Amino acid sequence: MSITLQHISKSYKKVEALKDISFEVKENELFGLIGPDGAGKTTLFRILTTLLFADEGTANVAGFDVVKDYKAIRQNVGYMPGKFSLYQDLTVEENLKFFATIFGTTIDENYELIKDIYVQIEPFKNRRAGKLSGGMKQKLALSCALIHKPKVLFLDEPTTGVDPVSRKEFWEMLKRLQQKGITILVSTPYMDEAALCDRIALIQDGKILKIDTPEAIVKHYPKTIYNIGANNMYQLILSLNAYEHSYSVYPFGEFVHYTDQRTNFELNDLKKYLEAENLTGVSIQSTKPTIEDTFMELAK
Amino acid sequence: MKRFLGFIEKEFYHIFRDKRSLFILFGMPIAQILLFGFAITNEINNVEIAILDHSKDATTGEIINKISASKYFSINQFIEQEADIEAAFKKGKIKAVLNFENDFSKNLVKEKQATIQVITDATDPNTANTISNYINSILQNYQLDQNKDIKIVYQIVPQTRMIYNPELKSVFMFVPGVMTIILMLVSAMMTSISITREKELGTMEILLVSPLKPFQVIIGKVVPYIFLSMINAVVIILLSIFIFKMPVQGSLFLLGLESVLFIITSLTLGILISTISATQQTAMMISLMGLMLPVILLSGFIFPISSMPAPLQIISHFIPAKWFIIILKGIMLKGVGISLLWKETLILLAMTLFFIGLSIKKYKIRLE
Numbered sequence: 252m253s254i255t256l257q258h259i260s261k262s263y264k265k266v267e268a269l270k271d272i273s274f275e276v277k278e279n280e281l282f283g284l285i286g287p288d289g290a291g292k293t294t295l296f297r298i299l300t301t302l303l304f305a306d307e308g309t310a311n312v313a314g315f316d317v318v319k320d321y322k323a324i325r326q327n328v329g330y331m332p333g334k335f336s337l338y339q340d341l342t343v344e345e346n347l348k349f350f351a352t353i354f355g356t357t358i359d360e361n362y363e364l365i366k367d368i369y370v371q372i373e374p375f376k377n378r379r380a381g382k383l384s385g386g387m388k389q390k391l392a393l394s395c396a397l398i399h400k401p402k403v404l405f406l407d408e409p410t411t412g413v414d415p416v417s418r419k420e421f422w423e424m425l426k427r428l429q430q431k432g433i434t435i436l437v438s439t440p441y442m443d444e445a446a447l448c449d450r451i452a453l454i455q456d457g458k459i460l461k462i463d464t465p466e467a468i469v470k471h472y473p474k475t476i477y478n479i480g481a482n483n484m485y486q487l488i489l490s491l492n493a494y495e496h497s498y499s500v501y502p503f504g505e506f507v508h509y510t511d512q513r514t515n516f517e518l519n520d521l522k523k524y525l526e527a528e529n530l531t532g533v534s535i536q537s538t539k540p541t542i543e544d545t546f547m548e549l550a551k
Numbered sequence: 552m553k554r555f556l557g558f559i560e561k562e563f564y565h566i567f568r569d570k571r572s573l574f575i576l577f578g579m580p581i582a583q584i585l586l587f588g589f590a591i592t593n594e595i596n597n598v599e600i601a602i603l604d605h606s607k608d609a610t611t612g613e614i615i616n617k618i619s620a621s622k623y624f625s626i627n628q629f630i631e632q633e634a635d636i637e638a639a640f641k642k643g644k645i646k647a648v649l650n651f652e653n654d655f656s657k658n659l660v661k662e663k664q665a666t667i668q669v670i671t672d673a674t675d676p677n678t679a680n681t682i683s684n685y686i687n688s689i690l691q692n693y694q695l696d697q698n699k700d701i702k703i704v705y706q707i708v709p710q711t712r713m714i715y716n717p718e719l720k721s722v723f724m725f726v727p728g729v730m731t732i733i734l735m736l737v738s739a740m741m742t743s744i745s746i747t748r749e750k751e752l753g754t755m756e757i758l759l760v761s762p763l764k765p766f767q768v769i770i771g772k773v774v775p776y777i778f779l780s781m782i783n784a785v786v787i788i789l790l791s792i793f794i795f796k797m798p799v800q801g802s803l804f805l806l807g808l809e810s811v812l813f814i815i816t817s818l819t820l821g822i823l824i825s826t827i828s829a830t831q832q833t834a835m836m837i838s839l840m841g842l843m844l845p846v847i848l849l850s851g852f853i854f855p856i857s858s859m860p861a862p863l864q865i866i867s868h869f870i871p872a873k874w875f876i877i878i879l880k881g882i883m884l885k886g887v888g889i890s891l892l893w894k895e896t897l898i899l900l901a902m903t904l905f906f907i908g909l910s911i912k913k914y915k916i917r918l919e
Contacts, residue, residue, distance in 0.1 A: 326762050
């Protein structure tokens with residue numbers, strides 16, 4: 252096991268940030284921690300990267316205890332905090348060189364590992380890090396976190412505030428890193444990114460809701476989901492919420508994801524009801540549940 | 552070691568790329584020393600005074616000549632009547648008025664006594680005091696000259712000699728003080744800010760999750776500032792020698808060593824401040840309020856410690872600057888060596904060790 256957590260709890264003055272968290276991340280796995288802001292993801296990362304003590308429970312990273320062997324862990328992990336944490340007044344190359352030096356290595360030594368990522372920012376290597384765009388900053392931060400060839404990589408919300416194209420590229424890079432034998436624990440508030448992980452843990456309010464592969468998590472969704480569209484989105488949500496058999500109603504892009512309390516019912520009844528509510532252009536189709544649906548259901 | 556050097560290299564990048572910190576580092580010391588040296592002074596020069604001479608006779612003329620001949624005073628105007636005195640003061644140009652009584656010479660001969668009223672503007676009490684002292688001594692001189700031939704039964708003549716600063720130049724008093732303030736402020740404030748900046752920007756988080764040891768981070772932060780403060784100390788000493796003709800009676804080498812010691816004391820104070828403050832702003836406030844004020848008020852730089860109330864005198868013992876100022880004055884003005892300054896040096900050394908111990912104890916290897 253690359254990462255093991257057993258009954259980890261952590262409280263700040265008044266808030267209980269983590270409640271009895273236990274899970275394992277296998278060697279060479281791309282493991283996602285999926286949850287909204289304030290779910291406790293960052294606290295969990297800080298405990299695993301030896302920056303915080305847990306109140307209760309034990310945790311191991313790369314075979315080392317996070318409390319006793321914190322020095323060994325600090326040699327062996329790469330950490331990219333949620334906030335951009337490089338030196339803004341240093342250039343791209345100086346940042347990379349600095350992190351290589353303090354980990355006792357050089358850029359040349361591990362260039363192979365970061366090559367794919369670094370070539371994209373290399374044209375800007377003399378630019379100050381503070382002047383880079385969001386996507387480039389992330390690439391630089393990832394390069395810096397990787398430069399010492401860590402066994403385990405911790406990425407705390409690496410794609411927050413990054414444009415969709417860069418996000419996609421970023422995940423492709425993670426996949427390639429995984430192929431090079433690095434275990435990756437990544438957190439994200441974006442449900443669509445969850446599908447790209449080997450396994451995910453859904454976390455909310457400091458509690459793990461479910462851990463499984465993305466496919467399995469979706470498969471176990473208990474109900475049929477309907478994609479409902481109409482010309483007046485706002486009215487549609489109000490009407491569906493008011494419907495006597497309604498179970499859940501969530502806006503999802505230009506549609507509403509709707510589930511019904513009954514297992515079997517006539518779609519036409521629902522359509523008639525909606526049209527009676529003065530809605531036009533009503534369309535109803537069953538659809539596959541997504542991770543977001545599962546999350547909403549579990550968090551309910 | 553390579554890691555450590557890499558860290559120091561990075562620190563120098565930070566310093567040289569931040570125009571503000573460069574300015575604080577090198578602009579402030581020069582500006583301060585020039586300000587204190589030229590502008591802030593206890594001496595009086597060419598103070599403008601007014602004369603109200605009711606008798607206008609030979610004696611008053613002689614006295615007025617004597618006063619206007621001295622470099623301390625220049626006569627701005629002659630007033631004709633008492634009523635105009637206040638108006639003259641209110642214009643703000645003159646600092647004193649000499650009021651000679653009617654029939655000055657006649658009274659002097661007949662009654663053996665004549666009076667001059669000296670009115671000074673005491674909105675600035677120190678200057679007013681100095682002015683009236685100077686005028687008094689000019690008048691006494693004149694009197695002595697007049698009485699040369701007359702035999703006096705006996706007389707006590709005090710012979711005062713000012714040593715170490717015979718010309719009573721106030722810049723001699725300010726230079727050690729300013730040097731102390733600058734070294735303390737630059738060293739302590741800049742290190743505490745540069746450490747808290749890493750906390751604020753989140754880079755400390757990454758540094759913690761790296762094989763760099765805490766003491767490497769701290770010493771790496773401190774080393775560049777030791778160098779820069781040394782340069783500052785040299786600049787200040789050169790400025791005071793060449794511009795203000797400040798003597799260095801004692802050994803320059805000892806002066807250098809003691810400066811390094813004090814720089815290190817200040818740096819450790821800076822580290823201590825950074826361990827208790829989370830943001831650059833707090834660090835700056837603590838440095839300014841917690842270091843600058845005590846240094847100015849309680850170190851004996853401006854206000855003599857011996858005339859402070861007892862509790863403040865006790866507090867002043869805990870202020871490193873006080874001991875450094877004693878050392879500086881000793882070496883520069885009196886030319887004494889380590890044999891007389893070992894006690895102060897030892898106290899500074901002990902304080903430094905104490906601060907180092909405390910900061911190592913307080914430095915967090917985690918975020919909590």
